[in-house]
Amino acid sequence: xxxxxxxxxxxxxxxxxxxxxxxxxxxxxxxxxxxxxxxxxxxxxxxxxxxxxxxxxxxxxxxxxxxxxxxxxxxxxxxxxxxxxxxxxxxxxxxxxxxxxxxxxxxxxxxxxxxxxxxxxxxxxxxxxxxxxxxxxxxxxxxxxxxxxxxxxxxxxxxxxxxxxxxxxxxxxxxxxxxxxxxxxxxxxxxxxxxxxxxxxxxxxxxxxxxxxxxxxxxxxxxxxxxxxxxxxxxxxxxxxxxxxxxxxxxxxxxxxxxxxxxxxxxxxxxxxxxxxxxxxxxxxx
Numbered sequence: 001x002x003x004x005x006x007x008x009x010x011x012x013x014x015x016x017x018x019x020x021x022x023x024x025x026x027x028x029x030x031x032x033x034x035x036x037x038x039x040x041x042x043x044x045x046x047x048x049x050x051x052x053x054x055x056x057x058x059x060x061x062x063x064x065x066x067x068x069x070x071x072x073x074x075x076x077x078x079x080x081x082x083x084x085x086x087x088x089x090x091x092x093x094x095x096x097x098x099x100x101x102x103x104x105x106x107x108x109x110x111x112x113x114x115x116x117x118x119x120x121x122x123x124x125x126x127x128x129x130x131x132x133x134x135x136x137x138x139x140x141x142x143x144x145x146x147x148x149x150x151x152x153x154x155x156x157x158x159x160x161x162x163x164x165x166x167x168x169x170x171x172x173x174x175x176x177x178x179x180x181x182x183x184x185x186x187x188x189x190x191x192x193x194x195x196x197x198x199x200x201x202x203x204x205x206x207x208x209x210x211x212x213x214x215x216x217x218x219x220x221x222x223x224x225x226x227x228x229x230x231x232x233x234x235x236x237x238x239x240x241x242x243x244x245x246x247x248x249x250x251x252x253x254x255x256x257x258x259x260x261x262x263x264x265x266x267x268x269x270x271x272x273x274x275x276x277x278x279x280x281x282x283x284x285x286x
C-alpha cells in the first residue's frame with residue numbers, strides 16, 4: 001500500500017503528533033495603539049508523514065500560521081510543538097518554500113541546492129564532493145537532471161520552483177512548509193508540479209503543511225484539508241480526502257469523488273469568503 005493510500009492522520013492515538021498547535025493566537029499592533037487578531041485559538045495536530053493543506057479566504061492568517069510553525073514569528077498566545085518540543089524560533093528541521101523562489105541569482109541550480117547543505121553543520125561536514133552529489137540527487141528527484149549548471153535566469157518559473165523544492169528537501173527537514181508555492185505559475189505547469197510534489201512526498205515521507213487559495217489544489221494534494229474562517233483565523237473544519245493514489249494515470253481531477261470533495265470544501269468556505277470581503281470593505285471605507 002502506498003503512502004497516498006494510507007492517510008497519515010490515522011496514527012495510533014498514543015503517538016506524539018509531528019506538529020501540535022495548542023490554543024495558538026497571534027495579534028498584531030497597528031497605528032494609533034490599535035491591534036487586530038490575525039489568529040485565534042488554533043488547535044490542530046499534524047501526524048508524522050501527513051500532507052496537510054490549509055485553505056481559507058484572503059487575510060485569514062494562513063501565511064501567519066505557517067510563520068508560527070516555522071518559528072519566524074512568535075505567537076501571542078498558545079504554542080507550537082514539534083515532536084512534543086516547543087518551537088522557539090527558526091531551525092533547520094523545518095524548511096520553507098515560498099511563492100517567490102528566493103534563489104541566489106549568482107549561483108547555479110546545483111550551487112543553490114548546495115547552499116542549504118552548507119548552512120547545516122552535519123551536512124556541511126560531508127565535504128564539497130559529497131555535497132555536490134547530494135545536490136545532484138535532489139535535483140534529479142525534482143526532475144532537473146541536466147540543468148545543474150543553469151543559473152536561475154536561464155530557468156522557467158516552474159524549474160526555479162523545482163530548484164527551491166530540491167533545496168528545501170536536501171537538508172533532510174522533518175517538516176516541509178509551503179506557502180502558495182505554485183500560485184504564480186500557469187495552470188499547466190501548476191498541475192504538473194502538484195503531481196510531482198505528491199511523488200516526492202510519497203518517496204520521502206516528509207511531513208508537509210501546504211498553504212493555498214485554490215480549492216482544486218487543496219483537494220488534489222491534501223490527505224486532510226483544514227478550512228479556516230475569516231479573520232481572526234480559526235480552524236472551521238477538517239475535511240478528510242480519500243482519493244487513493246493521485247499520481248496514477250487516471251484523471252483524478254475529473255472524477256465524481258473529486259467534485260464532491262471540492263463542493264464540500266467550497267460550501268465551508270463560501271460564507272467565510274463573503275465575510276472577508278465585507279471586512280475589507282469596512283477597512284477601505286474607514
